[in-house]
Amino acid sequence: METFIQQIVNGLVMGSMYALIALGYTMVYGILSLINFAHGEVVMIGAMVTITCINLVSSIAPGLPGSLVFTAGLLMAIPITMVLGFSIERIAYRPLRKAPRLTPLITAIGVSITLQQVAMLIWGRSPRSFPAIFGEDAPHKLFNLDVSITNIQITIIVLAILLMAGLLIMVEKTKLGRAMRATSQNPEVAGLMGVNINTIISMTFVLGSALGAVAGALYAANYSRADAYIGFMIGLKAFTAAVLGGIGNLAGAVLGGIALGLIESVGAGYIGPLTNGFLGSHYQDIFAFAVLILVLVFRPSGLLGERVAERA
Amino acid sequence: MSTNLLEVKQLKVAYGGIHAVKGIDMHIKQGELVALIGANGAGKTTTLKTLAGMIKPTEGSIVYDGANMAQIPVYNYVERGLALVPEGRGIFSRLTVEENLLMGGYRSNDKVQIMADIERVYGLFPRLKERHKQLAGTLSGGEQQMVAIGRAMVSRPKLLLLDEPSMGLAPIIVQKIFEIIRMIASEGVTMLLVEQNAKLALQTCQRGYVMESGKITVADSAEALLSNERVQQAYLGE
Numbered sequence: 001m002e003t004f005i006q007q008i009v010n011g012l013v014m015g016s017m018y019a020l021i022a023l024g025y026t027m028v029y030g031i032l033s034l035i036n037f038a039h040g041e042v043v044m045i046g047a048m049v050t051i052t053c054i055n056l057v058s059s060i061a062p063g064l065p066g067s068l069v070f071t072a073g074l075l076m077a078i079p080i081t082m083v084l085g086f087s088i089e090r091i092a093y094r095p096l097r098k099a100p101r102l103t104p105l106i107t108a109i110g111v112s113i114t115l116q117q118v119a120m121l122i123w124g125r126s127p128r129s130f131p132a133i134f135g136e137d138a139p140h141k142l143f144n145l146d147v148s149i150t151n152i153q154i155t156i157i158v159l160a161i162l163l164m165a166g167l168l169i170m171v172e173k174t175k176l177g178r179a180m181r182a183t184s185q186n187p188e189v190a191g192l193m194g195v196n197i198n199t200i201i202s203m204t205f206v207l208g209s210a211l212g213a214v215a216g217a218l219y220a221a222n223y224s225r226a227d228a229y230i231g232f233m234i235g236l237k238a239f240t241a242a243v244l245g246g247i248g249n250l251a252g253a254v255l256g257g258i259a260l261g262l263i264e265s266v267g268a269g270y271i272g273p274l275t276n277g278f279l280g281s282h283y284q285d286i287f288a289f290a291v292l293i294l295v296l297v298f299r300p301s302g303l304l305g306e307r308v309a310e311r312a
Numbered sequence: 313m314s315t316n317l318l319e320v321k322q323l324k325v326a327y328g329g330i331h332a333v334k335g336i337d338m339h340i341k342q343g344e345l346v347a348l349i350g351a352n353g354a355g356k357t358t359t360l361k362t363l364a365g366m367i368k369p370t371e372g373s374i375v376y377d378g379a380n381m382a383q384i385p386v387y388n389y390v391e392r393g394l395a396l397v398p399e400g401r402g403i404f405s406r407l408t409v410e411e412n413l414l415m416g417g418y419r420s421n422d423k424v425q426i427m428a429d430i431e432r433v434y435g436l437f438p439r440l441k442e443r444h445k446q447l448a449g450t451l452s453g454g455e456q457q458m459v460a461i462g463r464a465m466v467s468r469p470k471l472l473l474l475d476e477p478s479m480g481l482a483p484i485i486v487q488k489i490f491e492i493i494r495m496i497a498s499e500g501v502t503m504l505l506v507e508q509n510a511k512l513a514l515q516t517c518q519r520g521y522v523m524e525s526g527k528i529t530v531a532d533s534a535e536a537l538l539s540n541e542r543v544q545q546a547y548l549g550e
């Protein structure tokens with residue numbers, strides 16, 4: 001039982017990060033019907049830039065409390081990552097707005113590879129360790145059980161919840177959010193209403209990248225390191241989460257992210273016993289992709305996916 | 313002698329190699345109600361979309377309210393008082409009725425005025441008030457048309473372009489819609505009305521153009537068109 005609860009906790013932590021990243025995929029898909037495969041790399045850059053910024057802050061102002069250094073580093077990394085997301089759309093996708101759908105998809109893969117190479121040039125091939133600004137992050141015992149959770153893990157869950165709630169409220173309640181929804185439903189008519197579609201598309205990339213930067217920073221903090229390769233796997237998993245929730249649907253991305261984190265974590269916890277030790281917990285990645293395949297085969301519209309047909 | 317609010321010269325529009333509008337001239341005076349009739353595929357929708365800025369013409373000029381519209385991006389049309397009620401209504405189906413109406417006021421920052429305009433739309437279409445929190449996609453066709461017209465009203469147009477507002481609606485709803493159209497016109501809004509129901513359009517408007525395969529073939533007063541033998545045969549089913 002305690003193992004199970006521990007897996008749930010771990011699953012929620014991973015799931016929170018998947019959800020933040022999945023939102024970036026799903027927002028762009030909702031407006032452009034484009035799967036921005038470069039988003040995982042944006043998350044990676046967010047992680048790497050955060051590490052650099054934190055090192056910078058620590059060297060400029062040594063002795064600050066860890067949480068303050070982290071916040072400062074993150075607040076520097078977010079705008080840099082936003083500019084990156086904005087530029088990717090302007091340079092790589094906008095010229096292809098009217099091209100067949102396969103073209104921007106291939107371009108996205110090209111952007112991915114480019115970003116990975118650039119990251120290697122800047123930060124090298126070996127992992128950068130996340131500065132030990134939090135001191136020793138001793139795990140807390142949860143409910144007096146043999147279940148532990150670290151401060152970083154608590155931060156991940158709380159920050160993810162706040163950001164996701166903020167985004168959902170923005171999209172549902174503000175004028176900008178209404179324009180984003182209108183644009184995703186009918187861009188031509190949104191233009192007639194006076195919405196500058198290009199601005200909305202840019203905003204979508206910028207917002208998704210900001211969330212991605214936070215997720216990347218949290219990921220690096222959680223694993224105490226990051227490298228130029230992390231974007232691929234985490235991107236693919238977050239994409240899976242977006243598909244699981246129903247791509248294009250914001251609440252779906254959140255749900256899909258959490259669900260995938262839980263499936264993966266619980267699955268990894270029991271895969272050993274279930275296969276008589278044949279497969280160990282390092283096989284946890286198969287769960288994400290099994291989920292992706294099952295969803296695509298049995299419910300391509302995802303958990304909260306839209307009905308494909310719209311009434312006239 | 314009032315001036316032309318809209319003046320179209322030698323307008324040509326093509327979709328790739330398909331020439332949908334082949335050089336038309338058209339003008340609308342301030343406060344005028346003008347009908348544009350023609351068979352399916354004649355190029356009426358293309359004409360309206362071009363006037364509304366959704367499609368850029370391949371040739372010709374559009375001067376609206378003294379401005380050459382060619383260089384102006386579509387999202388700046390609405391604040392110049394140009395609104396289109398698109399063919400098939402073009403509502404945002406997963407926005408509520410009220411959110412759809414709010415989109416009509418997107419370029420205005422005067423929240424009080426927007427809310428007053430929405431209340432006015434609710435006054436004209438009480439069904440929309442009852443359903444203001446409902447997703448617009450769940451409404452009946454007639455109600456959706458009310459949303460589309462109401463949304464255009466909230467944008468406070470000077471020139472309202474209407475593309476087949478009666479399409480697919482029951483006669484009693486068509487009557488209601490046209491009542492509102494006449495009422496909007498009576499407040500001084502200039503209109504260009506595209507209709508399959510040519511008789512209703514010509515009875516509503518003062519002048520009319522007949523469009524056939526991308527060209528304007530007849531332009532006359534509504535009265536004259538209603539009694540024109542060729543128009544009667546082709547469009548009035550007499």
Ligand SMILES: Nc1ncnc2c1ncn2[C@@H]1O[C@H](COP(=O)(O)OP(=O)(O)O)[C@@H](O)[C@H]1O
Nearest residue numbers: 327330332350351352353354355356357358359
């Ligand atoms: N998006 C489009 N792409 C290619 N051809 C189009 C498109 N829209 C309309 N057309 C063609 O342009 C011509 C005029 O169409 P349209 O303006 O919709 O006519 P109407 O509104 O009078 O029925 C038709 O031949 C139609 O097939």
Ligand SMILES: [Mg+2]
Nearest residue numbers: 356357358399
């Ligand atoms: Mg038409």
